[in-house]
Amino acid sequence: MTQTAQSLTLEDISVDYGRGPVVANFSVHVEPGKILALLGQSGCGKSTILRVIAGLLTPSAGSVHFGATDMTLRPPWERNLGLMFQSHALFPHLTVLRNVEYGLRPKKMAKKDSERRALEMLELVHMTRYANVHPTELSGGQSQRVALARALAPEPRVLLLDEPFSSLDAGLRERMRAEVAAIVRQVGVTTVFVTHDQDEALSIADMIAVMSAGNIVELASPRDIYKRPRHAYTAAFVGGSNLIKGELCAANGAWRFKAGDTELAIREANLAAGPAMLAIKPEDVAVDPPPECQHRFRARLEEASFHGPNQRLVWLVESLDGKAIVSRTVNSQRDFRVGDTHEIGWKSSDAVVVEMDQ
Amino acid sequence: MRQRGWTSWRILRALSLFIGYGFVLGPVLPVVYNAFNASPIFPAPFEGLTLEWFRSVVTSEQYMSGAIVSIEVGIGATALALVIGVCAAFAVVRGPAWIRGGAATSLLMGPIVIPQIVIGLAILEAASQLSFRLGLAGLIIAHAVFVSPFIIRVVAGALEVQGSNLESAAMVLGSRRTAVLFTLTLPMLRPAIVASAVFAFTLSFVNVPLSLFLSPSNLRPLPIVIYQEMINTRTPVLAAVSILLAFVLLLATGLAEKVFRVRILQ
Numbered sequence A: 001m002t003q004t005a006q007s008l009t010l011e012d013i014s015v016d017y018g019r020g021p022v023v024a025n026f027s028v029h030v031e032p033g034k035i036l037a038l039l040g041q042s043g044c045g046k047s048t049i050l051r052v053i054a055g056l057l058t059p060s061a062g063s064v065h066f067g068a069t070d071m072t073l074r075p076p077w078e079r080n081l082g083l084m085f086q087s088h089a090l091f092p093h094l095t096v097l098r099n100v101e102y103g104l105r106p107k108k109m110a111k112k113d114s115e116r117r118a119l120e121m122l123e124l125v126h127m128t129r130y131a132n133v134h135p136t137e138l139s140g141g142q143s144q145r146v147a148l149a150r151a152l153a154p155e156p157r158v159l160l161l162d163e164p165f166s167s168l169d170a171g172l173r174e175r176m177r178a179e180v181a182a183i184v185r186q187v188g189v190t191t192v193f194v195t196h197d198q199d200e201a202l203s204i205a206d207m208i209a210v211m212s213a214g215n216i217v218e219l220a221s222p223r224d225i226y227k228r229p230r231h232a233y234t235a236a237f238v239g240g241s242n243l244i245k246g247e248l249c250a251a252n253g254a255w256r257f258k259a260g261d262t263e264l265a266i267r268e269a270n271l272a273a274g275p276a277m278l279a280i281k282p283e284d285v286a287v288d289p290p291p292e293c294q295h296r297f298r299a300r301l302e303e304a305s306f307h308g309p310n311q312r313l314v315w316l317v318e319s320l321d322g323k324a325i326v327s328r329t330v331n332s333q334r335d336f337r338v339g340d341t342h343e344i345g346w347k348s349s350d351a352v353v354v355e356m357d358q
Numbered sequence B: 001m002r003q004r005g006w007t008s009w010r011i012l013r014a015l016s017l018f019i020g021y022g023f024v025l026g027p028v029l030p031v032v033y034n035a036f037n038a039s040p041i042f043p044a045p046f047e048g049l050t051l052e053w054f055r056s057v058v059t060s061e062q063y064m065s066g067a068i069v070s071i072e073v074g075i076g077a078t079a080l081a082l083v084i085g086v087c088a089a090f091a092v093v094r095g096p097a098w099i100r101g102g103a104a105t106s107l108l109m110g111p112i113v114i115p116q117i118v119i120g121l122a123i124l125e126a127a128s129q130l131s132f133r134l135g136l137a138g139l140i141i142a143h144a145v146f147v148s149p150f151i152i153r154v155v156a157g158a159l160e161v162q163g164s165n166l167e168s169a170a171m172v173l174g175s176r177r178t179a180v181l182f183t184l185t186l187p188m189l190r191p192a193i194v195a196s197a198v199f200a201f202t203l204s205f206v207n208v209p210l211s212l213f214l215s216p217s218n219l220r221p222l223p224i225v226i227y228q229e230m231i232n233t234r235t236p237v238l239a240a241v242s243i244l245l246a247f248v249l250l251l252a253t254g255l256a257e258k259v260f261r262v263r264i265l266q
Ligand SMILES: Nc1ncnc2c1ncn2[C@@H]1O[C@H](COP(=O)(O)OP(=O)(O)OP(=O)(O)O)[C@@H](O)[C@H]1O
Pocket: A017, A022, A040, A041, A042, A043, A044, A045, A046, A047, A048, A049, A196
């Protein structure tokens, strides 16, 4: 099956529903067999991109290529895709087996072959027992798996998943996420995956495209998106980083970051000197930090909240113009009292200089 | 055991049950007992039990041929209205923006809101001016026009609820637009189509105003036969034929439910 996997290229895609552009000059390339996650807030145009790839929507400009073939003006039924909607969209008048078989119908296979293939797919998603049940009798997770089997049955060149797990409860979501990721990798199909859940994107994808207002803010591997973001938007959206406004300067071959009266030594920066932001993840902020934390501040605890295994603390730092810094630490015997003053800090290697939002 | 605090709700519920059933079924009761009443006058006080009037109906050439005309008109009108109604429903739900939505749907409800007597008279007049002889076809067309709004309402509603997500999924799975229509959209609309067809047939079967103007003297639908009998002679046969008619329609609906595996009555 792996040999059918193909690269996917979108070039300068623009979409306009009639009230101004929803997506403008959107370009992305996905290598064969890789999983791309489109991550962004509600309404930023993620589903719109999927509809363009599926051919359910014709872009006003730009092109869609599968491998070297231009698919921009091909109708959906000629694209050989698997699509899994947010709502699962199982056909209610057909049994589970007939649902999975539906995509084999246009292939004019012998009835026996298409039925065998559908049963194979059901086996892959552990739903063989439900072959003759109607979709209304399935639970959320079960219809999820049937929808995946249906999408994969015709051996699609590209698999599109639109927030497939958003209708499931937390526990099931985690399990389904792992299962789907495993199946997709096993089949080896090029996949574009839409989500507004960063955990989902980080755990499944090979590449993440962080989107905002119809465009890609940043495209990188999950590790880089999380650990080494380049944009303030990414840093805040993924992991909820603290952002300190300031200026990046180079002096004697070393980078320094100036914020208020404070000047901090920076390990590395791939930006030009000038206005920038410093991003630090809440879990990297230590209270009464060990010596290896070079960036240190005196701070007053403003707010403390309990989050199961973690506690979230909000600190006010005077030397950063009263900036609020959020820290997240494992709940220990230690209790911090609001109003207390402590030293907080982080390793300079955990502080990332990011580009300011335009 | 009973929870407290539900008393006013229980009273309201009992009251609505009484009002609902009482007002809908109450007026039908005198017809029922008159159909079995031995008195030869209709309506009359109860005198004794008989099935004589039912026998008269079944052996009456007039009533039987009336029933056959009604069935022919009903089936013809329903078939025609289904074609018109399903097309119109698609136009109203899936058509271009200017044809879609509430205003267009309301416009298509026209045949219901214009008095049927006026429609009947107008068609009759137009036909005579064009020196066009209205036969069975004229009657069928007029009935179809009258019942198609009911089909549009029901089918358009179902189509709206169905949405286009499933069709998108089917197209992405490789089915052409027309194939999707026949393998997905229409099969899913089947319950709505069958239910509205049964409803349409019933409306056509009991229609008086349109048939009154448009039925030629040799092709009288059952309700017109009943109407004329009512004017000439009032016998309990009228009650008996009414009961039979209701019974047959109910039976037909039940049969449609069984054959097409849809729910109409519940
Ligand atoms: N059919 C449509 N007509 C007009 N505007 C639309 C249509 N579909 C989407 N939009 C607009 O396009 C923008 C992007 O929509 P899209 O569905 O792609 O968002 P999304 O990122 O998938 O959001 P969500 O996470 O809520 O699903 C939204 O602002 C929406 O209002």
